[in-house]
Amino acid sequence: MQKIVRFLCIIAAFLCVLLGVIGIVLPILPTTPFLLLAAILFARGSEYFHRWFLSTRLYKKYIESFVQTKAMTKKEKCSALSMITVLLGIGFIFSPVWYAKALIIVIAVAHYIYISFRIKTVKPSEKEISSIENKKTEKIMT
Incomplete structure (x- = not known):
């Protein structure tokens, strides 16, 4: 059960990253909340993906300073x-x-x-x- 929850968190995190990236281009879709949610979901789902996400330019540009x-x-x-x-x-x-x-x-x-x-x-x-x-x-x- 734990593996399923972690897998779903990772899938949801990548979906949030995708929505955040789309939000960069479309002004009606907010970027920051999706990227913050992605960081939380990656932390819950996988330490590897969480470290990877924290090292991306996307994270550093849009939410690192707020965090x-x-x-x-x-x-x-x-x-x-x-x-x-x-x-x-x-x-x-x-x-x-x-x-x-x-x-x-x-x-x-x-x-x-x-x-x-x-x-x-x-x-x-x-x-x-x-x-x-x-x-x-x-x-x-x-």
Whole structure:
């Protein structure tokens, strides 16, 4: 059973990577959440694939700085909230059931609260400096 779960995690992670790559080209599909989910699924499914994914340019360009600093720039927050609004708005418009619409509103509000108040906002220059410091600390520890 454990092997089946690990295999399914790996398959799902590759699917998330594919959706993340498609999201780079299509602005309606968010890239970062899919790549973060892929990292989590790879970690659960296979240490080999997890190490491989962490070494890819895709990971380093789109999510490494967020994972290391736990912070976003104002532009990144606005972009994330815009995508969330568009995607949940589409779901809200096409949902025929009132309780599904209510659930979508609750999810949207939770996203706005979490991104606005729980994720630290930094200037782009602060994020780069913090990311460099984290890399140095990581190298020293290994």
